[in-house]
Amino acid sequence: MSSANFIGTDNHYQPFAGSVLGRTFANTRFPITITITITLILPLLIRYTIARLEYYHQRRHISPTQLPPTYPCFIPYIGHLLSLLISGPTFLQRATTHAGHLTSTRLTLLTTPLYLFQDPATVRALWKSPALSSPLSSYVYVLGRIFGMRSAALAAYRADDSGPFLKPYSGSAVLAKDRIDYITHADLLRELTGVGLGPLTSRTVRGVLSRVGEAEAELYGGWVEKADLFKLLRGVVGTSIMEALAGPALLELNPGFVEDFWEFDKSVPWFGHGIPAFLMPRAVRRRERLKGMLKRWYGYARERFEEGMVGEDGDGDPAWGSELMRRRQERLREVAGQDEDSMAASDLGLVWASVANIVPSTLMATFHLFAQPGLLDCVRAAIAQGNCRVEGSGFDLKALMQIPLLASIYAETLRLYTNSYFATRSPHSATSLGRWMLPKDAIAMVNSRVSHMDSGVWNAAHPSYPAQTFWADRFVNAEGEFSAEGFEGSWIPYGGGHAICPGRFLAKTVIILVIALMAERFDVEILNKSVDMDMGKLGLGVLRPNKAIGFRIRRRYDGRGQVEK
Numbered sequence: 001m002s003s004a005n006f007i008g009t010d011n012h013y014q015p016f017a018g019s020v021l022g023r024t025f026a027n028t029r030f031p032i033t034i035t036i037t038i039t040l041i042l043p044l045l046i047r048y049t050i051a052r053l054e055y056y057h058q059r060r061h062i063s064p065t066q067l068p069p070t071y072p073c074f075i076p077y078i079g080h081l082l083s084l085l086i087s088g089p090t091f092l093q094r095a096t097t098h099a100g101h102l103t104s105t106r107l108t109l110l111t112t113p114l115y116l117f118q119d120p121a122t123v124r125a126l127w128k129s130p131a132l133s134s135p136l137s138s139y140v141y142v143l144g145r146i147f148g149m150r151s152a153a154l155a156a157y158r159a160d161d162s163g164p165f166l167k168p169y170s171g172s173a174v175l176a177k178d179r180i181d182y183i184t185h186a187d188l189l190r191e192l193t194g195v196g197l198g199p200l201t202s203r204t205v206r207g208v209l210s211r212v213g214e215a216e217a218e219l220y221g222g223w224v225e226k227a228d229l230f231k232l233l234r235g236v237v238g239t240s241i242m243e244a245l246a247g248p249a250l251l252e253l254n255p256g257f258v259e260d261f262w263e264f265d266k267s268v269p270w271f272g273h274g275i276p277a278f279l280m281p282r283a284v285r286r287r288e289r290l291k292g293m294l295k296r297w298y299g300y301a302r303e304r305f306e307e308g309m310v311g312e313d314g315d316g317d318p319a320w321g322s323e324l325m326r327r328r329q330e331r332l333r334e335v336a337g338q339d340e341d342s343m344a345a346s347d348l349g350l351v352w353a354s355v356a357n358i359v360p361s362t363l364m365a366t367f368h369l370f371a372q373p374g375l376l377d378c379v380r381a382a383i384a385q386g387n388c389r390v391e392g393s394g395f396d397l398k399a400l401m402q403i404p405l406l407a408s409i410y411a412e413t414l415r416l417y418t419n420s421y422f423a424t425r426s427p428h429s430a431t432s433l434g435r436w437m438l439p440k441d442a443i444a445m446v447n448s449r450v451s452h453m454d455s456g457v458w459n460a461a462h463p464s465y466p467a468q469t470f471w472a473d474r475f476v477n478a479e480g481e482f483s484a485e486g487f488e489g490s491w492i493p494y495g496g497g498h499a500i501c502p503g504r505f506l507a508k509t510v511i512i513l514v515i516a517l518m519a520e521r522f523d524v525e526i527l528n529k530s531v532d533m534d535m536g537k538l539g540l541g542v543l544r545p546n547k548a549i550g551f552r553i554r555r556r557y558d559g560r561g562q563v564e565k
């Protein structure tokens, strides 16, 4: 610092003394902090005002198929990153709303442009575009950061530009055996939406019924107070799905798997934020322990499995659990760079995708079922009229799924609590999405919570039940039927297009089954006065409360099917 910059009798440091601003303020007695603040902030303010005027000008002069206008940001280079991290969906809502309607906007994150498409027509166009059907850019981020896949294995995901379809994208030179996008998705679709869905659903439902039976048996003798509704549901739903996918062996060999898994789940947002490993050594150790348990199970299953073990459903077996797990072992391992460790990272990801969203969904549906005045009686009446009770197994699932109120509670729960980002890339060419363009090699994103809170859609349809409120009948039309008409491109809890969640059919069945079982088999009193959601989940799926939901519970029937009160 030069001594020339010390001017004035009080010797305050004035770094801009020789500048125009310095001369302007030379004879004033402004404290130096105000001078610096004005000097730094004024140019930003001017820049921001110009960007804002440009933004509104562009919005008023939209031509067909143009790039979405750039949302103004205050600090150059950092762009919208801070706003996104601090305010999340609230910022996104602001950035993608114009004149009361959702629209599409260009943001920048540390100089990387990001195209956020939220108007329902563009969301629909995005998911219809075969060129934008690959979720591999999200895969690299999620498998690497969250599930700890090493770079050597991630290289296969980075290199695969052949797309998720049987026919590779033109121009791709990836070998057929290394087409990890196609191999992964063909198997997921086959086993979760095709031939594997029936057997997987049956095994899951059997697990859920048996665990609900065990919970009932423990409640002999009246009301029991419990601290955490999530724990009950993660046991009933989460463990049943894990077992239906991976068979009994994974959990029997590794008795700590379930507990470690749910502890790991709590640190998933931290992994997603990219917090360095040395700042969260326990979480990293737990993740590696889970992968170690998966590897132990691989060794066991590989040694024991024989074709004759596959059950009558043609899918399940006691070693690998399901055809999905068997096929992944055969086909994914053949891809360049894949090994036991990368399999464990990607299977941990699969288990996480399979249970981490459905358990909080059943939690929030159960919470509303018992907390919302009058809803429980309506649900019990709807089940009684629905002709769906069956001796032994509990319910005729087909009939249960037809009950409009249950389907509406399911859809409304996912609308209110899902906060997911869907990301895709346009590696080969610029893509037209109707009104807007996505440039070549740019990232496109959609956020489900922004769509699910769109007042232009949800409030307009039912002004007395604004988007922020849970309304069990939202999806029941005037004829008393379930209907999602008018909400296409606005109700998107599972994403859309080719990468849409393949577990959605199983999820719907299980969520509705759980609502029905909780209503039929138990009385529950929710003890929390209010429930606030934890918004720090970084857009990684269904939100959950920031505190445990305490409850009192008693079973409704004694062991002989008689009402126990």
Ligand code: HEM
Pocket: 135, 138, 185, 188, 192, 241, 350, 353, 354, 355, 357, 358, 361, 414, 418, 420, 422, 423, 493, 494, 495, 496, 499, 500, 501, 502, 503, 504, 506, 507, 541, 542
């Ligand atoms: C309420 C429950 C669920 C919700 C809200 C949900 C939501 C999602 C979302 C938003 C995605 C990302 C889609 C995209 O990138 O476009 C996804 C992917 C996935 N989900 Fe679900 N899911 C649920 C339940 C399930 C279940 C029960 C399973 C399995 C049994 C499952 C398996 C998967 C898999 C394997 C993927 C990755 C698909 C891919 O690689 O393309 N999900 N899910």
